[in-house]
Amino acid sequence: MSNPTTTTTTSWINSANGHPDFPLQNLPLGIFSLNGDTARGGVAIGDQVLDIKAAVELGLFEGEAATAAKAASEASLNHFFSLSAATRKAFRAALTHLLQDGSTDKTRIEQSQASLLHPQDRCTMHLPASIGDYTDFYVGIHHANNVGKLFRPDNPLLPNYKHVPIGYHGRASSIVNTGTDITRPKGQTCPPGADAPQFGPSKRLDFELELGIWIGTGNEMGQPIPISDAPEHFAGLCLLNDWSARDIQAWEYQPLGPFLAKNFASTVSPWVITAEALEPFRTAQPARPEGDPQPLPYLLDQKDQQLGACDIQLEVLLCTEKMRNEGMAPVSISVSNSLNMYWSVAQMIAHHTVGGCNLRPGDLLGSGTISGPEPSQLGSMLELTEGGKSSIELPSGETRTFLEDGDEVILTGRCCKDGYPSIGFGECRGIIKPTV
Amino acid sequence: MSNPTTTTTTSWINSANGHPDFPLQNLPLGIFSLNGDTARGGVAIGDQVLDIKAAVELGLFEGEAATAAKAASEASLNHFFSLSAATRKAFRAALTHLLQDGSTDKTRIEQSQASLLHPQDRCTMHLPASIGDYTDFYVGIHHANNVGKLFRPDNPLLPNYKHVPIGYHGRASSIVNTGTDITRPKGQTCPPGADAPQFGPSKRLDFELELGIWIGTGNEMGQPIPISDAPEHFAGLCLLNDWSARDIQAWEYQPLGPFLAKNFASTVSPWVITAEALEPFRTAQPARPEGDPQPLPYLLDQKDQQLGACDIQLEVLLCTEKMRNEGMAPVSISVSNSLNMYWSVAQMIAHHTVGGCNLRPGDLLGSGTISGPEPSQLGSMLELTEGGKSSIELPSGETRTFLEDGDEVILTGRCCKDGYPSIGFGECRGIIKPTV
Structure with a gap:
């Protein structure tokens, strides 16, 4: 089911419009918590997270979308994933309606904004699902x-x-x-x-x-x-x-x-x-x-x-401990x-x-x-350095054949297309700690 | 923790004494149900299954053993497995006390026998645990x-x-x-x-x-x-x-x-x-x-x-559809x-x-x-038939290089030792069905 009508639609949540990752056209799901409270499902929109559990409690969904929303409000998305694709799509359609400009629910949501919308940078993200295999x-x-x-x-x-x-x-x-x-x-x-x-x-x-x-x-x-x-x-x-x-x-x-x-x-x-x-x-x-x-x-x-x-643009960024200490930004090592x-x-x-x-x-x-x-398009150090034979030069003056302790690797993904808002994946990052 | 005192100890459950698989010295755990009721933990003893859930409800366990028994009464053994080895061993010791000759709980158990002990051949067995990896x-x-x-x-x-x-x-x-x-x-x-x-x-x-x-x-x-x-x-x-x-x-x-x-x-x-x-x-x-x-x-x-x-003796038995139809017993193809x-x-x-x-x-x-x-000791057809070059002759007049539809493979395991009751694993069997 395509959503051609949403191509140029904007959201009444201002930060979503022009957001490089999370415009109204993305609406990705994740599991978040706030200040150590119970983990539950959320939707990224602009720089905010819509709290699905709170939205369900406020009665913002109906019918098939309500079934899906309830499943997505749990502490993992496994139940939501188990639903039929049609039910999952009904939820997406309902979310789009709620969050788009002119939504009749805007006032209700704004009145409960403190419980419904949380700044993304205050949310702790968790694994989206319990992974069986x-x-x-x-x-x-x-x-x-x-x-x-x-x-x-x-x-x-x-x-x-x-x-x-x-x-x-x-x-x-x-x-x-x-x-x-x-x-x-x-x-x-x-x-x-x-x-x-x-x-x-x-x-x-x-x-x-x-x-x-x-x-x-x-x-x-x-x-x-x-x-x-x-x-x-x-x-x-x-x-x-x-x-x-x-x-x-x-x-x-x-x-x-x-x-x-x-x-x-x-x-x-x-x-x-x-x-x-x-x-x-x-x-x-x-x-x-x-x-x-x-x-x-x-x-x-x-x-x-x-x-x-x-067509997803992928990028690998590296930031060594020295670069972090010197306030340097992560450097792209592959696209x-x-x-x-x-x-x-x-x-x-x-x-x-x-x-x-x-x-x-x-x-x-x-x-x-x-x-x-x-x-310039290689997805591992093994390839970038030909099995360790060459090395990558970094703006800090350091070189790398493989990863050193303190190195942070950041993966990003984004879809871009003329005349359409870009959608992004958020980050996938981790710092190498020394063996204990 | 060895249990030397149990070497020659017998059980008041008569079928356990001399049982080739499940004497008092084995006490293996599994998950069973009866007539489609709720799955729960059980212990094999002779030709019976001790219902751990019913035993917990009757208050047959105390202290650390009760903690373990409660965990083992659930619908999978994951919680039980998560306990410390010491706690799991306390449960085994308590089980031995309950079921051995001279047990002070014998009368209580016999009075509740209908809910506590179930004939193994009436029990449906399930996977012991939800397997993460x-x-x-x-x-x-x-x-x-x-x-x-x-x-x-x-x-x-x-x-x-x-x-x-x-x-x-x-x-x-x-x-x-x-x-x-x-x-x-x-x-x-x-x-x-x-x-x-x-x-x-x-x-x-x-x-x-x-x-x-x-x-x-x-x-x-x-x-x-x-x-x-x-x-x-x-x-x-x-x-x-x-x-x-x-x-x-x-x-x-x-x-x-x-x-x-x-x-x-x-x-x-x-x-x-x-x-x-x-x-x-x-x-x-x-x-x-x-x-x-x-x-x-x-x-x-x-x-x-x-x-x-x-030292576990292992055996592979094969029974073809023809052998089953002719009432022939499975034949050993490897020890x-x-x-x-x-x-x-x-x-x-x-x-x-x-x-x-x-x-x-x-x-x-x-x-x-x-x-x-x-x-005679090879654990796969690949080895028994040298990659399909030779074949196994069966008492039904059939031959096999690999498994045919209708073939049943049965694995067994048993530990035997002079002066000690043998303990067995029960069976691991499956019949090959044709591709749908």
């Missing part, structure tokens, strides 16, 4: 190519890549919200030429620029989701930093894949950007170059192909775009369930690292 | 060797194997209780020599004979569990069948490990066999052959080494033993958390396939 995909084809080149210069992309949306299971328990400190992991590493492995803090700590996909309704075990139904099960996107310890990874990953190299922490941004908010930024560019193999039928949906990929994803969200959902695996509301899928084709 | 290890060294040989005849065991307890993340949502039908998964496969992958039902469907490890208290993120503390976090064992689609696995697993080949289903047995029940069956055999590398200090605990590995595990439970827990990953109560670790060194 986390799966990380590998759909950033340039990343797959770049990493492949480091290991297999002659044959970087494996034969299955253009047929299979490659994915693997990750760790749900250690997914944390933006702003959570990341402790440098200790582990086994075996430098080239060493006789035996060593144990100690990782020396090749890295970030990965990814998108996270929140699962909506989900499926019963043994009942695959056909690709044409996949949009029903897609609740929204976030930013995801899949922190990685490359030296631990290199030693442990054969033959069953990464384990401790990844499971010490992954960071997500707090707002769930809905499929409806993203819809205007889908662009019907061909999903794959001419000459690439046609996907198997279970991965092919005409409508999905026509709508195309999402990329979600158009570099070889497989679509619908393809990932269809593939994940085709063998019968069940997805549950609040499950999280990672896209895998989204690098672009250019040297 | 599932990790599968690879500690069966003969399995690693056998599978390695199929792929790399000259170099079957990778250089990291004897240093790193290799593991990878699995899927929690599709773990099911014994007796749940398993639908043959569809997926992509690419037979040797084929130009492009095909899509269809797996033709190389397999079982894997594993033990499952239930996590108790768990740790905070960033705070590794030292190996000496690992026993505190080990709540008990179960049997685990990690169903695997070998043809899907072969095509998808590079470079990030198995995904759809494993996540369509894993089956667990319903009873949690506690560390205390298993303690008499630990045997101080050297954990690794002479000449093997010494584990790094974080994986080495003197007490764990001295106690040694658990193995948990002594074939190269790494101990404590080593797995210490390794899993050493980089800071948090374990939560009710998380499940798989051991990986536990094969023995002999041809």
